[in-house]
Amino acid sequence: MSSPAPQTLPADSSESVSVEALAADCKEAARELSTLSTDTKNRVLHRMADELEASEDGILAANETDMEGGREDNLSDALLDRLLLTPERIEKMADALRDVASFSDPVGEMRGTRKRPSGIEVAKMRIPLGVIGMIYEARPNVTADAAGLCFKAGNAILLRGGSNAFHSNQAIAAALHRALDDEGVNPAAVTLIPTTDRDAVQEMLTLNDHIDLIIPRGGEGLIRFVDETSRIPVIKHYKGVCHLYVDRAADLEIAEDLLLDGKVSRPSVCNALETLLVHEDAAEDFLPRVKELLDDAGVELRGDAQTRAILDDVGEATEDDYAAEYLGLTLAARVVGSDDAAMAHITEYGSNHTEVIVSDRLPAARRFVRSVDASVVLVNASSRFSDGGELGLGAEIGISTTKLQAYGPMGLEALTTEKFVVYGEGETRHEVEK
Numbered sequence: 536m537s538s539p540a541p542q543t544l545p546a547d548s549s550e551s552v553s554v555e556a557l558a559a560d561c562k563e564a565a566r567e568l569s570t571l572s573t574d575t576k577n578r579v580l581h582r583m584a585d586e587l588e589a590s591e592d593g594i595l596a597a598n599e600t601d602m603e604g605g606r607e608d609n610l611s612d613a614l615l616d617r618l619l620l621t622p623e624r625i626e627k628m629a630d631a632l633r634d635v636a637s638f639s640d641p642v643g644e645m646r647g648t649r650k651r652p653s654g655i656e657v658a659k660m661r662i663p664l665g666v667i668g669m670i671y672e673a674r675p676n677v678t679a680d681a682a683g684l685c686f687k688a689g690n691a692i693l694l695r696g697g698s699n700a701f702h703s704n705q706a707i708a709a710a711l712h713r714a715l716d717d718e719g720v721n722p723a724a725v726t727l728i729p730t731t732d733r734d735a736v737q738e739m740l741t742l743n744d745h746i747d748l749i750i751p752r753g754g755e756g757l758i759r760f761v762d763e764t765s766r767i768p769v770i771k772h773y774k775g776v777c778h779l780y781v782d783r784a785a786d787l788e789i790a791e792d793l794l795l796d797g798k799v800s801r802p803s804v805c806n807a808l809e810t811l812l813v814h815e816d817a818a819e820d821f822l823p824r825v826k827e828l829l830d831d832a833g834v835e836l837r838g839d840a841q842t843r844a845i846l847d848d849v850g851e852a853t854e855d856d857y858a859a860e861y862l863g864l865t866l867a868a869r870v871v872g873s874d875d876a877a878m879a880h881i882t883e884y885g886s887n888h889t890e891v892i893v894s895d896r897l898p899a900a901r902r903f904v905r906s907v908d909a910s911v912v913l914v915n916a917s918s919r920f921s922d923g924g925e926l927g928l929g930a931e932i933g934i935s936t937t938k939l940q941a942y943g944p945m946g947l948e949a950l951t952t953e954k955f956v957v958y959g960e961g962e963t964r965h966e967v968e969k
Contacts (some may be wrong), residue, residue, distance in 0.1 A: 552730045554738040557723075558666065558693055558745035564723040565665050565691035573640040575718070576687055580636035582714035583686075584629035587679060590710040591625050597706035598675065605699050610673070613803035613862040618673040618700055628676050628707075631924065632683040641948045642689045645956070656958040661951045663689030665747035668739055669932075670695045670761055672753030675703035677932075681750075682711055682725040684932045688950035691724045693746060695739055697753065698731035705729070740765040748940070750933045755860075770945065772910075772936035774860040775805030775888040777918045780877045780903070782894035783816035789915055790893040791825055797891065797918040799832045803862050805934065806889050806911075806921040810857060811868040812877045815841070818870045822846055834864045841870035857884045874899055878906055885909060887936035889921035910936055910943030 587594070598620040605618050641661045648658040667690050671677045678694060685692040696704040708727040715722045728735050740749065743766045751761040755773045762769050779797055781790045797808035813821055822845045829836055836842075837852040849868075856867040857880070871877045881890055890909040894900045900914045911921040921944065923931025928946025935941040941949035 552728065552732070552735060554693075554728060554735050555742055555745070557726050557728060558668075558739070558742045560723040561666050561691040561693045561726045562745045564721040564726075565663065565689075567721050568686065568691055568724055569642070569663050569689045571689065571720070573642075575720075576640065576689075577636040579714060579718045579720055580632050580683055580687060582718055583679070583683060583711050584632040584636075586710040586714045587625060587629045587632070587707065590706065591622060594625060594703065594706040594710070595620060595622070597702035600702045601675075601700050605673070608699065610699065611862075614673045614699070616801075616803045618675065618703070620675055620703060624676065628679040631680055634924070635683045635687045635947070638687070638947060640687065641951050646953075653964075654959065654962045658956045658958075659953040660956045661948070662954050664950060664952055666691050666693060666745060667932075667950065668693045668695070668742075668746040668749045668767065670736060670739070670749065670751045670753070670757070672697035672757055673699045674752060675700045675707055677752055678704045678707040678727065679711065681932045682708075684945075684947060685950060686724060688947050690950055691726070693726050693728065693739065695728045695736055701731055736761075737764065740767060743767045750945075752933050768940070770933060770935045770937065770940060772805070772886070772888060772934050774886050775807070775934075776809050776858065776860050776884060776886040777806060777889040777891070777921075778810045778812055778877075778881050778885060779808050779891045779893065779918065780812040780871075780874075780881075781814060781817055781821055782874065782892060782896060782899055783814040784896040784899070785814075785817060785821075785893040786895060786915075787817065787821050787824070790821065791828060793891060793893060793915075793917050794825060795828060795832065798829075798834060798866055799864070800919060802864055804919075805860070806918050807862070808891075808918050809859060809861055809867065810880075810884070811866055812871050812880060813842075813868065814874075814877070815870050815872050818842070818845060822868070822870075829866065832864070834866050836866050836868055838868040839870060842868045845870075860886070874902065878903065881907055881909075888934065889913070889918045891916070891918050910934065 605615050644661040645658050650656050667685050669681050682692055711725050712722040746767050749765050749767045750770045751758045758771045758773050762771055826846050837850045837856050839852055843849050852867045887909050889911045890907045891913045892903040904912050923944035923946050931944040934944050
């Protein structure tokens, strides 16, 4: 029989919470998950999705409580947008869980089988990481997305959401626990730390005996704090300073569409565009036509001297502008003299997140793809495709801009590792070395 769901506490509770005890329960659940069949995991994921949809009214009521608090705390429009849940967003969370269920289970996959001169047969098997610790701000959808991905990959998850999303996270976690309990799976597999006490984060980051990996999602300040404090390996990206480079041979209609989609469709997300780079051969034609589109969309454009020489009523772009993740309707622009100049700008100001080139010159596009250091590089496609779901991973647990363990949007495979498996017929090292 499964153990009871973890206790939930009101947001203002002063009752102490032992994060270590929760993490220990999570580790025990991880041992159980590592041997679950794929059919069982998929059945549970579908039940989770059904429970989210069945709990829509309660989740929306909890979210409204958080939204009221966020407005009282003067959260930015970007953070309020990330905090907001709607029936459509709840449906999207549920669909993401069903998508995860439809994907191949990486656990147990064998690869690289080879025969050694000694006679042994060597292969690698994909296995769960164990316990994933998530620390995140104002993103209640992460509660479901991360839980589903970790569960399918055979990992338990310890969640510490931000105080602004406390009630939303509680409501979502409760729905997931009902699904786990109904299917006879230990609900500690998805454990939400039930307190807003900041000391819980500090304690969580010391529990390297129980937690195998930390993934923070939030502002740059949070991620730097986690990275500097944690005793546990951390997957991180600090910010998304994403560029669109319009080459001298670009299709300018495509460039317009990609710029508007990347900047305007949802400016508060990390794959939104923050800087426009335009080759000087295209600038005289492209910048005036795009300025009108940006004005209509309410985007403030800031540019270098060459941009301002072409366009009237454009503010000056500073060094800080080129390094900024605006997460809003502001865009920095620069005219560049060559592909090399564009790539040099990206090297100096980019964040290894997402970069886009618009070009009809295949050699230039290929060189951009090879040379630009970013976890996702796109040719003639919107930066908004830098997303686990759009790239075919299902719901993503986060985006890594470091190159250890994962680089870019992280799906199921990034939540596993490999162990060596060796088959023999009695071979010994002593006999081999004789």
